[in-house]
Amino acid sequence: MSRFFTQDHEWVDVDGDVGTVGISEYAQSQLGDVVFVDVPEAGKTLSKGDEAAVVESVKAASDVYSPVSGTVIEGNAALTEDSSLVNSDAEAAGWFFKLTLSDPSELDSLMDEAAYATFVEGL
Amino acid sequence: MSINQSGWRPTAPEANTGGVPASVTGNKALMLEEALIFEIGDTHTTGVDFEFLPGTGRGTIRRMVEGAVRERAVLGKPPSTSCAGPPPRAGEDRLAGLSRTAPIGLPGLSEPETVRHYTRLSRQNYGIDLGFFPLGSCTMKHNPRLNEKMARLPGFSDVHPLQPVDTVQGALEVIHQLAHWLVTLTGMTSVAMSPKAGAHGELCGILAIRAALEAKGEGARKIILVPESAHGTNPATAAFAGYSVEDIPATAEGRVDTAALKARLGPDVAGVMITNPNTCGLFERDMREISDAVHAAGGFVYCDGANFNAIVGRVRPGDLGIDAMHINLHKTFSTPHGGGGPGSGPVVFSEALTPYAPLPFVENRDGQFVLVEEETAGEHHAGSFGRMVAFHGQMGMFTRALTYILSHGADGLRQVSEDAVLNANYILRSLDDTLDAPFGPSGPCMHEALFSDSGLAAGFSTIDIAKGLIDEGFHPMTMYFPLVVHGAMLVEPTETESKAALDQFIAALRSVAERAKAGDPSLKTAPHFAPRARLDETLAARKPVLVWKDPAPLAQAAE
Numbered sequence: 001m002s003r004f005f006t007q008d009h010e011w012v013d014v015d016g017d018v019g020t021v022g023i024s025e026y027a028q029s030q031l032g033d034v035v036f037v038d039v040p041e042a043g044k045t046l047s048k049g050d051e052a053a054v055v056e057s058v059k060a061a062s063d064v065y066s067p068v069s070g071t072v073i074e075g076n077a078a079l080t081e082d083s084s085l086v087n088s089d090a091e092a093a094g095w096f097f098k099l100t101l102s103d104p105s106e107l108d109s110l111m112d113e114a115a116y117a118t119f120v121e122g123l
Numbered sequence: 124m125s126i127n128q129s130g131w132r133p134t135a136p137e138a139n140t141g142g143v144p145a146s147v148t149g150n151k152a153l154m155l156e157e158a159l160i161f162e163i164g165d166t167h168t169t170g171v172d173f174e175f176l177p178g179t180g181r182g183t184i185r186r187m188v189e190g191a192v193r194e195r196a197v198l199g200k201p202p203s204t205s206c207a208g209p210p211p212r213a214g215e216d217r218l219a220g221l222s223r224t225a226p227i228g229l230p231g232l233s234e235p236e237t238v239r240h241y242t243r244l245s246r247q248n249y250g251i252d253l254g255f256f257p258l259g260s261c262t263m264k265h266n267p268r269l270n271e272k273m274a275r276l277p278g279f280s281d282v283h284p285l286q287p288v289d290t291v292q293g294a295l296e297v298i299h300q301l302a303h304w305l306v307t308l309t310g311m312t313s314v315a316m317s318p319k320a321g322a323h324g325e326l327c328g329i330l331a332i333r334a335a336l337e338a339k340g341e342g343a344r345k346i347i348l349v350p351e352s353a354h355g356t357n358p359a360t361a362a363f364a365g366y367s368v369e370d371i372p373a374t375a376e377g378r379v380d381t382a383a384l385k386a387r388l389g390p391d392v393a394g395v396m397i398t399n400p401n402t403c404g405l406f407e408r409d410m411r412e413i414s415d416a417v418h419a420a421g422g423f424v425y426c427d428g429a430n431f432n433a434i435v436g437r438v439r440p441g442d443l444g445i446d447a448m449h450i451n452l453h454k455t456f457s458t459p460h461g462g463g464g465p466g467s468g469p470v471v472f473s474e475a476l477t478p479y480a481p482l483p484f485v486e487n488r489d490g491q492f493v494l495v496e497e498e499t500a501g502e503h504h505a506g507s508f509g510r511m512v513a514f515h516g517q518m519g520m521f522t523r524a525l526t527y528i529l530s531h532g533a534d535g536l537r538q539v540s541e542d543a544v545l546n547a548n549y550i551l552r553s554l555d556d557t558l559d560a561p562f563g564p565s566g567p568c569m570h571e572a573l574f575s576d577s578g579l580a581a582g583f584s585t586i587d588i589a590k591g592l593i594d595e596g597f598h599p600m601t602m603y604f605p606l607v608v609h610g611a612m613l614v615e616p617t618e619t620e621s622k623a624a625l626d627q628f629i630a631a632l633r634s635v636a637e638r639a640k641a642g643d644p645s646l647k648t649a650p651h652f653a654p655r656a657r658l659d660e661t662l663a664a665r666k667p668v669l670v671w672k673d674p675a676p677l678a679q680a681a682e
Contacts, residue, residue, distance in 0.1 A: 008124055008125070009124055009126065010124065023124055027124055027126065030126045030127055030132065031127060031132065032127075032131070032132025032133055032134055033132075033133065033134050033135060033660075033661035033664075033665075035661060035664035035665045036664070036665075055124060056664075057127065057132065057133075058132075058133040058660045058661055058664050059127070059131045059132075059133055059603070060127040060129075060131070062124040062125050062126075062127065063124060063125065064124045065124065083665065084665075
C-alpha cells in the first residue's frame with residue numbers, strides 16, 4: 001500500500017484499486033479544532049479536484065478536494081459521531097472517504113511522503 | 124483543502140489552575156453573577172403595579188389577567204362592532220373558551236428580582252458609553268446625545284411610513300436634506316436612501332451596475348473583481364447578485380496591484396469592488412487610475428464606503444471615478460451601532476448609474492416634498508431596478524445623521540477625519556516597536572492601525588492578546604481580519620478618543636503584547652477578571668446548547 005499527497009493537503013492511500021482519502025496532519029494543525037465533517041455518500045462519482053467533503057473548524061469551513069477520480073465506496077461514519085478524530089488521528093482513523101479509482105495513472109502527478117514533507121517545510 | 128490563512132485556530136481553553144479559590148456564590152465582589160431568567164423566581168407569581176381598580180387584587184397571573192379584563196370593562200371602552208351588544212360585566216370571561224388550561228411556564232419575578240436581573244446583566248456588558256471600543260473597520264465612535272434628542276422629537280419619533288405625505292413634510296425634508304449633504308460630501312449625482320446597512324447598500328450598488336450593463340446590452344459581463352483584503356460581504360454580495368468573483372492581488376505594501384487589475388480587465392468584467400481606504404488602513408492612491416481603466420474597459424466601479432470616516436470632508440469619492448458607494452451612517456455619521464442600531468446604508472451614485480437607482484426618492488417640487496414611487500415615477504425614473512425595501516429607510520438614523528452633519532459643519536467634518544487619522548497613526552507609531560506592523564513602512568495609515576502576530580512566543584496567538592485586553596478593561600480590537608495578514612489585529616480608535624484614553628490603551632496593549640512575546644502562561648487562560656472566563660468555542664460548536672431546558676420538565680403542561 002502506498003500513500004500520496006496533494007498540494008491541497010489531502011492524502012490518499014492506495015490498495016489495489018481502492019483509495020482511502022483524508023487530510024494531512026499539517027492541514028489539521030492549521031484548521032484548529034474540527035467541529036463538523038461532511039463526507040460524500042457511497043455511489044457518488046468524483047473527478048480529480050472535485051469538492052468531495054467539507055471540514056469545518058470553529059471559525060472556518062474548508063472544502064476537501066478529491067485527489068483522484070473514482071466512485072465513492074463509503075464515507076467515514078465515525079467522523080459524523082466524533083469530528084475530533086480529524087484532529088487526533090488525521091492520517092489514520094480520521095480518514096474521510098474511500099473510493100474506487102477510475103484512473104490510477106492520476107497518482108503519478110501526486111507527491112510521495114518525502115516530497116510532501118519538503119513541500120510543507122517550504123510553506 | 125484550502126488552508127485558513129488568517130491563522131485563527133480556536134481551540135478548547137486551557138484549564139486555569141492556581142490563583143484564588145472561586146467564591147461560593149459565583150459573585151466576584153462588585154461583579155455579581157446572574158442566572159438565566161428562567162432559573163430565578165417561579166412561575167406562579169409576578170409583581171406588577173396596576174392602577175387602582177375596584178375589586179382587583181394583586182397576586183396570581185390569573186387574577187391579574189382578570190384585572191386587566193376588568194380594567195377594559197370598567198373604563199367603558201366600547202366593544203368592537205363585530206360583537207355588538209351590552210358591555211361585558213366586570214370579571215366576565217371574554218375569551219370564548221379559548222383561555223389556556225395549562226401553565227405556559229413563563230418566569231414570574233417580583234419587581235426587585237426583575238430590576239436586579241436586568242441591572243446585573245447590563246453591568247456585565249461593555250459598550251461605547253463605558254469605554255474605548257477599538258474594533259477596526261467598525262468605527263465605534265461616540266453617539267452625540269444631541270442626535271438622540273433630535274430623533275426623539277415628536278413628529279420624527281412617531282411618524283408612520285403610510286401617513287399621507289402632506290402630514291410628514293418635515294420628515295421628508297430631513298430625508299431630502301440628508302440626501303443633499305451625502306451627495307455633496309461624496310461628489311456624486313444621486314443617492315438611494317433606503318438600504319438598511321452596509322451589505323444591503325453593496326447589493327443596491329451592484330444591482331444598479333447590473334441594471335446599467337443590461338440596459339446597454341452587456342449583461343454577459345459576469346465577473347466582479349475584488350481585492351484579497353476586502354470585507355467578506357463584497358464577494359458575498361457579488362455572488363448573491365449572480366456574478367463570479369475573482370481576486371485582485373495586493374502589492375507588498377498592502378494596496379491593490381493596479382497592474383494586475385488592469386491586466387485582468389476585459390469584456391467579461393462587470394466591475395470592481397474596492398474599499399477605500401482599504402482594510403489594511405491604507406488609502407488607495409491609484410483609485411483614479413483604476414477607475415479610468417475600469418471605465419475604459421466598459422465596467423463600473425463600486426467602492427465600499429465602510430471606511431469613509433477617514434476621508435470625509437477631505438476626499439470626494441466622485442472625484443476618484445467611483446460609480447456607486449454605500450455610506451454606513453452608523454459609522455461615519457455616528458448613528459448607533461451594534462446592539463444599539465439599526466444600521467443605515469444609503470448608496471450614492473454617479474451620473475452613469477443614477478437612472479438605475481432604486482425607488483423611492485424624495486423630491487422637492489416647488490417647495491412641496493413628494494415621494495417618488497412606482498406609481499408616480501413616470502418617465503424620469505423608468506430605468507430604476509426596483510426597490511430595496513418596502514418603505515423609505517431608517518428614519519431615526521436619518522434624523523441622527525443629519526443632526527451630526529449640521530452640528531459639525533464643513534470644518535467639523537473635516538476635523539473628524541483628520542483626528543481619526545491622527546489618532547490611528549499615534550497608535551501605529553506608539554506600538555510598532557512592540558508589535559509587528561506589516562504595512563507600517565507603506566506610509567501613514569488612515570483610520571486604523573494594523574498589526575500581525577509575528578514575534579509572539581510559540582503557541583501564542585492574537586486571540587490571547589485579545590483576551591488579555593479584556594482583563595485590562597478594553598473591548599478587544601478586530602482580530603484575524605483582514606485575512607491577508609496572519610493573526611491580524613486591526614485597531615480603529617476613531618476621532619472621539621482623547622489622548623489620555625489612547626495612552627492608556629497603548630500601555631495596556633504593550634503590556635499584553637509583551638506577555639505574549641515572553642510566553643506568559645497566565646495569558647493563555649485570560650480573561651481572569653471578566654464575568655466569564657475564556658469560553659470553550661470548540662465545545663460550543665460541537666455540542667451547541669441552543670435553548671434553555673427546564674431541568675424538571677413541566678409535567679403539568681403536558682397534561
